[in-house]
Amino acid sequence: MEAPTTQPVKQENLAVEALTLDSPWHRFRHFHLGDAAGPREALGLLRALCRDWLQPEVHTKEQMLELLVLEQFLSALPADTQAWVCSRRPQSGEEAVALLEELWVSRRPWWPWCGRGFAGLCFSACGHTSHISRSPLKTKV
Structure with missing residues (x-):
């Protein structure tokens, strides 16, 4: 350490x-x-x-x-999640990640339902589920 x-x-x-x-x-x-x-x-x-x-x-x-x-x-976070993290005043990126991980673990029972893991950001600070689409760009072949 x-x-x-x-x-x-x-x-x-x-x-x-x-x-x-x-x-x-x-x-x-x-x-x-x-x-x-x-x-x-x-x-x-x-x-x-x-x-x-x-x-x-x-x-x-x-x-x-x-x-x-x-x-x-x-x-880059959804507005409700951003507000929750910012209200705890993280002093660094590492602190912000720790807060997000804490929130993620507290919402984990709902995670399998979402099926997108952290990238889907299917949680919110107030306990409601927010669905953020992260679909790839469609390109013509």
Whole structure:
């Protein structure tokens, strides 16, 4: 087992900041072109907002990547599942996965009925079943 480092504390602060409404993350993700005078200013403003969010002078590349991956991972979940996981404020992708596994195990009696395993995401945080179709793209031969 690895010795604890200060990295989880930094990651925790980064992840918690991303979940608040007036956070740098929120300002970056809700940026509109109308917030700037022109395209060059818009790009500059967007870069500044991104730097405010990711704080590359404080956080490591790994921490910034983890935050981006965690955000994308959570956004790929069904809305009710995403809300359940986010309400528990995971500080890393590993914590998000642990929460999902906990939810998955608690819903396991319904899993065989779904027949799609985790990829089907046939569960919800409130106990109702959500069916998410993950059918492959159809291509003409």
